[in-house]
Amino acid sequence: MTAELVQVTAFTVLMAAVATLVMLPPGVAVAWLLARREFPGRTILETVVSLPLVVPPVATGLILLKLFGRRGPLGAVLEPLGIDIVFTWRAVVVAMAVMGIPLLVRAARAGFEQADRRYEAIAATLGARPWRVFWTVSLPLARRGVLAGTVLGFSRAIGEFGATIMLAGALPGARTLSVAIYRNAELGRDAAAMTLIAAAVTIGFAAVYLSNRLGTAS
Amino acid sequence: MSVVRGGVEAAVVIDIRLRAGAFALDLRESIAARTVALFGPSGSGKTTTLDAVAGLRRPDAGVIRVGRHVLFDARRGVDVPPYDRKVGYVPQDLALFPHLDVRGNVLYGARRRAAERVPAASTVGNGGAGPGTHAAHASALEILEIDTLLSRRVDGLSGGERQRVALARALMTDPDLLLLDEPLAALDLGLRDRILPYLERVRDEIGTPMIYVSHAADEVRRMADHVLVLEAGRAVRSGAPADVLAQYAGGG
Numbered sequence: 001m002t003a004e005l006v007q008v009t010a011f012t013v014l015m016a017a018v019a020t021l022v023m024l025p026p027g028v029a030v031a032w033l034l035a036r037r038e039f040p041g042r043t044i045l046e047t048v049v050s051l052p053l054v055v056p057p058v059a060t061g062l063i064l065l066k067l068f069g070r071r072g073p074l075g076a077v078l079e080p081l082g083i084d085i086v087f088t089w090r091a092v093v094v095a096m097a098v099m100g101i102p103l104l105v106r107a108a109r110a111g112f113e114q115a116d117r118r119y120e121a122i123a124a125t126l127g128a129r130p131w132r133v134f135w136t137v138s139l140p141l142a143r144r145g146v147l148a149g150t151v152l153g154f155s156r157a158i159g160e161f162g163a164t165i166m167l168a169g170a171l172p173g174a175r176t177l178s179v180a181i182y183r184n185a186e187l188g189r190d191a192a193a194m195t196l197i198a199a200a201v202t203i204g205f206a207a208v209y210l211s212n213r214l215g216t217a218s
Numbered sequence: 219m220s221v222v223r224g225g226v227e228a229a230v231v232i233d234i235r236l237r238a239g240a241f242a243l244d245l246r247e248s249i250a251a252r253t254v255a256l257f258g259p260s261g262s263g264k265t266t267t268l269d270a271v272a273g274l275r276r277p278d279a280g281v282i283r284v285g286r287h288v289l290f291d292a293r294r295g296v297d298v299p300p301y302d303r304k305v306g307y308v309p310q311d312l313a314l315f316p317h318l319d320v321r322g323n324v325l326y327g328a329r330r331r332a333a334e335r336v337p338a339a340s341t342v343g344n345g346g347a348g349p350g351t352h353a354a355h356a357s358a359l360e361i362l363e364i365d366t367l368l369s370r371r372v373d374g375l376s377g378g379e380r381q382r383v384a385l386a387r388a389l390m391t392d393p394d395l396l397l398l399d400e401p402l403a404a405l406d407l408g409l410r411d412r413i414l415p416y417l418e419r420v421r422d423e424i425g426t427p428m429i430y431v432s433h434a435a436d437e438v439r440r441m442a443d444h445v446l447v448l449e450a451g452r453a454v455r456s457g458a459p460a461d462v463l464a465q466y467a468g469g470g
Contacts, residue, residue, distance in 0.1 A: 118309065119313055119315060122307060125327075126327030126388070
């Protein structure tokens, strides 16, 4: 049981960390776009990114399964490259990233919106091209929002269940905390489930506490 | 309209139309002067004009030229992005980067080679930026007495220090033109008298052409050799400060 606790917790944290790294570049890019640019389809993008928050996670998981399955549009592209997603650890990462990205985008966007555009304009007059302005001014000024969003996205990834079970199943050795808790409860192993719940609560507490600290400190 | 570069003066051409809601800016000026003041009440279009010259606001029509450099020409489709304009801008709120220290601010736009030669804080001694530094960089840091501030945090600076750091940051890019938006407005009277000599030294010793926005007549008289009086987006008077400002009281 202890072996399971350690293995499942380590696997969950590792997968959530990888998922966070995967969601950061597109999440921060979308957050910046929504905060700083007017373009056609802006509201559509805004809505699509938030969709995983309101659609049942199981439904999101099924959509991902159709997309990444061998006959799905993304699966068909990845399969010849030898990359299997569905029912592997990669599926866990994909499910976690998709479910976490709305929270990342929201917080990061707020961070960019709070940063005064005047600094970016002045950086440009000092000779900085847009890419340099982003890295040296926009991102540092939005860092609190981006960090808070990163922690939130990570926390959401840790707790992810519905999309994960659809896309990754409950393979032994590739079970997240939520999936393992569900399996143990289903099999009547309540003590094992409770131990895993304690781990989940601890990680969740630490993440939310950190996120709140980042949000309130100035 | 002809421009002498490397001679005595570089002409600045600001010939622009710009609408923003109910406000309309309409300037048709070609000025051969080193230090031009934009003078007028708030809302007359002074800051909008600076923003247009810096490339932060796009005019609807017209031409902006600094010396031989055409920065904007609506008819020919020229709109040089701000990072290629070589126009230094010190906005009224200064916009010092809050996440960088003084060194980070001052060196933000400096050429890399020059930046490497700026002394480390620990080796700063008797002023001056050290031998070998590009002349304009060295004199900007020296004239504005920045070297003792280099390792300070921006939010710990006094009003006058902030002003000097913002000026130095703009000058370190070796701009062809320097835009100053009410550089003394936020300072109390005593501090004004301390900062004005810095501005005069920048004008006289570095010699960067300037557009100087102010609503204080005495300041304009002291700093500028040409003044443009703006009212509601139009230039109502243009000429030497002594002639143009005769009707305005000295204070600000």
